[in-house]
Amino acid sequence: MVGNATDLKDLLAKTRPDFTIQNLRDFTDWAEQRVLAGDPSSNLLILASLGLDKDLIREEVQTYFAAYLKDIGKPYPDSLEATVYYFRRCFKILAWSEDENVVWGTLIDTFDRWYEFDSPMLSRVVNYWNGVRSDFVDCFDEEYGYLHVMFPRHFDIPRQKQCDYIRETAKRFFWLLECEYTCSLILKNSS
Incomplete structure (x- = not known):
């Protein structure tokens, strides 16, 4: 569901x-x-x-x-598996929250810190979202617009459309982490 x-x-x-x-x-x-x-x-x-x-x-x-x-035969998840589920949960909140304040709050709370993982795939996912947070929160000035961005495509997204962009992009990442095959690759390719 x-x-x-x-x-x-x-x-x-x-x-x-x-x-x-x-x-x-x-x-x-x-x-x-x-x-x-x-x-x-x-x-x-x-x-x-x-x-x-x-x-x-x-x-x-x-x-x-x-x-x-x-x-039910489900092993208690190790730290990395629980972390994958954690980001899946965050993407779920970002994607389906009706309240823009919840979207922005979740984006800031989740991606305003440094994470280190044994999984290169999970690191890339989180680094991308750290960039989204940085571009939309840290590098956007109400008067001057974008000061600089990590991802050039963000220059084309006006302030009024940022929340919609976050929601739609989070849906893609949610479905990525919802897929058992993708999760198994993330866990398998960890150090």
């Missing part, structure tokens, strides 16, 4: 070791939807029932989520 609905890969994105899970309710809400859809896993049922607690305990949520992954 595409759009704002949370799916398993979105939750796997939150398993990155350096990722602070801000909303544990994403896990319990997702589990509740899966139970309502007829998933018979007892670990999923327990995970969904944790959503009834006022304060969620991170370790409990992670324990039952990991147990559910084991039930």
